[in-house]
């Protein structure tokens with residue numbers, strides 16, 4: 001008799017909507033035990049991976065730095081295969097299910113297709129649910145502006161609406177109205193700072209909304225897509241920037257500790273020069289007070305840097321990622337000078 005396949009939950013949601021915050025909290029919850037986590041992100045930077053695992057080395061959190069944002073899903077298949085055999089060899093704790101965190105720009109459709117159609121994956125895993133985080137503050141604007149955000153919501157079995165603690169009643173109402181239109185059948189939950197019952201993420205889905213959204217249809221490439229063999233032609237391995245459908249993701253690396261004035265100047269500079277084109281900024285920085293901080297911005301809103309109570313991989317310290325649309329990678333790379341400008 002064939003063994004039961006391992007359930008896999010796809011955790012998606014637009015840039016900065018709270019996926020990593022949710023997972024970082026869940027992996028400490030006993031109700032989330034026996035769950036392996038795969039974090040997919042642009043490039044080989046590994047920021048989300050570090051922030052999710054937050055020093056918990058005993059948890060099976062794997063970095064998949066291949067791109068599963070559009071049609072090229074072979075890296076996810078390889079990562080799942082690797083995970084499966086590492087479990088078989090006893091190299092990682094036995095897991096009963098897998099959660100895959102996608103990048104904030106992912107289209108879940110091709111991923112769902114790959115899971116259903118990949119020979120290895122289909123034999124050992126099945127897609128149990130698509131869970132999508134939606135930002136209460138920025139969600140309505142993101143859903144109006146970005147196809148990626150709409151697809152993530154339309155395909156969701158469950159929606160987790162985040163940041164209710166900082167959203168205005170108007171923002172909350174606008175997001176609710178957009179979700180009513182785009183995903184009337186999806187269950188809706190709220191999470192503040194990642195607090196959610198594990199069952200909300202791990203429970204199985206109905207597939208109703210996904211089927212309704214035509215998720216299993218072959219993925220279409222967006223207008224202007226020039227990817228060879230209908231996959232992504234961009235180089236992820238160590239790439240300093242990744243361009244995808246008008247979005248640019250640029251990595252900045254800073255040597256040595258930064259000053260608070262330098263960081264403030266960089267944030268101000270990004271906000272004023274990029275304005276609405278700024279989608280996301282995040283990183284891990286050593287400040288001149290001797291501590292290491294996670295820094296986060298979503299659109300024009302930046303959180304106060306959060307001091308880390310664990311030690312990240314030294315290679316990550318001094319790394320920033322900026323994601324913007326319609327921006328020149330060289331201009332994003334040049335923003336690092338604001339750190340120095342504030343020092344003189």
Ligand SMILES: Nc1nc2c(ncn2[C@@H]2O[C@H](COP(=O)(O)OP(=O)(O)OP(=O)(O)O)[C@@H](O)[C@H]2O)c(=O)[nH]1
Nearest residue numbers: 015016017018019020021104162163192193296303
């Ligand atoms: N106030 C508040 N902030 C939140 C909440 N959830 C997440 N955040 C903040 O929102 C920012 C983005 O959160 P992440 O969890 O990194 O979002 P993400 O979806 O993983 O981001 P990407 O991987 O870049 O797409 C961080 O500064 C979080 O601290 C919430 O419920 N309330």
